[in-house]
Amino acid sequence: MTPRATLNNVGMTGTSRARELLIGLKSRFRGLERALRDRFGRDISTPRARRHAFWHFQLLDHAFLRIVWWNLAEIAPDVWRSNQPSPSRLKRYKRMGIRSVINLRGEARQSPFLFEQEACRELGLTLHNITLSARKLVPRENILQLIELMRTAERPFVLHCKSGSDRAGFASAIYLAVIEGKPVSVARRQLHWRFLHLASTDTGILDHVFDVYEADTHTAPMDFETWVKTRYDHEALTQSWNAKRAG
Numbered sequence: 001m002t003p004r005a006t007l008n009n010v011g012m013t014g015t016s017r018a019r020e021l022l023i024g025l026k027s028r029f030r031g032l033e034r035a036l037r038d039r040f041g042r043d044i045s046t047p048r049a050r051r052h053a054f055w056h057f058q059l060l061d062h063a064f065l066r067i068v069w070w071n072l073a074e075i076a077p078d079v080w081r082s083n084q085p086s087p088s089r090l091k092r093y094k095r096m097g098i099r100s101v102i103n104l105r106g107e108a109r110q111s112p113f114l115f116e117q118e119a120c121r122e123l124g125l126t127l128h129n130i131t132l133s134a135r136k137l138v139p140r141e142n143i144l145q146l147i148e149l150m151r152t153a154e155r156p157f158v159l160h161c162k163s164g165s166d167r168a169g170f171a172s173a174i175y176l177a178v179i180e181g182k183p184v185s186v187a188r189r190q191l192h193w194r195f196l197h198l199a200s201t202d203t204g205i206l207d208h209v210f211d212v213y214e215a216d217t218h219t220a221p222m223d224f225e226t227w228v229k230t231r232y233d234h235e236a237l238t239q240s241w242n243a244k245r246a247g
Contacts, residue, residue: 041111044118057086057111061162071164071195075172076180078156081190083164084112087119093158094123100157102149104167106131112162128153134166135202137209137234143174147225150175165196166203173210177224184210184224208241 041056043049057063063086070089072082084105085093093101101120107113107129120127130146132138150159150171159175161167169191176187188210191197199207213227222230 041114042109044111044114053111053114057115061110061112063112071168072158073195075176075190079150079175080156080158081164081168081172081195082158082160083168084160084162085116085158087115090116090119090123090125094125096156098125098156098158100126100128100153100155102153102157102159102171103127103129104132104146104159104161104171105129126154132161132167132170134161135205137205137237139234140228140232143228143232144225146171147174147178147228150179163196166191166206169195169197170206170209174224184214187224205238205241208244209237212237212240 041053041060044053061084063084066083066086070082070085072080074080080098085101090101101116103113103116105112113129117127119125128149130149131142132146159168159171161171172190173184173187176182176190177184180187188207191199191207191210197203197206209232213224216222216231217227
């Protein structure tokens with residue numbers, strides 16, 4: 001082996017170790033944040049609990065970043081997407097004419113959901129809760145439930161996740177493809193960096209669903225809803241995504 005090759009190998013080894021260290025630190029930080037997030041902010045029934053939940057919402061759910069950044073967009077007439085709204089923003093949505101809210105984060109008994117549930121009840125907004133994930137694929141039943149909900153929810157409605165980037169983009173793409181009848185090649189543009197969705201990260205698994213759909217139906221066309229009902233398999237898709245990333 002030449003000296004240059006040896007130096008290149010040393011450099012690559014150093015880069016790999018640095019990358020592994022960074023991934024490890026990131027994982028530990030996420031674990032700590034998750035532990036804190038799961039431990040606090042589960043009650044708003046007393047003034048003290050409400051104060052704790054407020055700071056949980058602001059700091060651990062990053063609500064302070066969303067005070068002016070709403071990631072709000074109208075994807076179709078009377079259908080909007082956004083990041084997690086605060087109670088004050090839900091008041092703004094009410095003044096905009098919004099009548100229903102689709103929460104893609106599920107009915108998690110933590111500060112974001114508790115404050116949202118309370119605000120929607122006080123404002124007369126209908127709150128629907130369904131669970132999607134930004135980095136994992138949910139079973140077929142969840143997607144079919146989402147489709148049915150988007151068909152029947154009173155409009156105007158807004159759908160949201162935490163950041164409005166990934167789950168909201170995935171749901172918006174499904175809405176355009178299934179409810180509006182747009183080509184998937186057009187609908188999937190809702191998963192875009194302008195909404196802060198990055199296909200190169202773990203959240204690219206959402207793009208992978210549409211990649212597989214388009215490949216699977218290239219020679220035998222099938223609408224997206226029928227494909228979900230008959231061919232969507234979240235476990236198989238996850239395996240093919242992992243294989244693709246391993247490269």
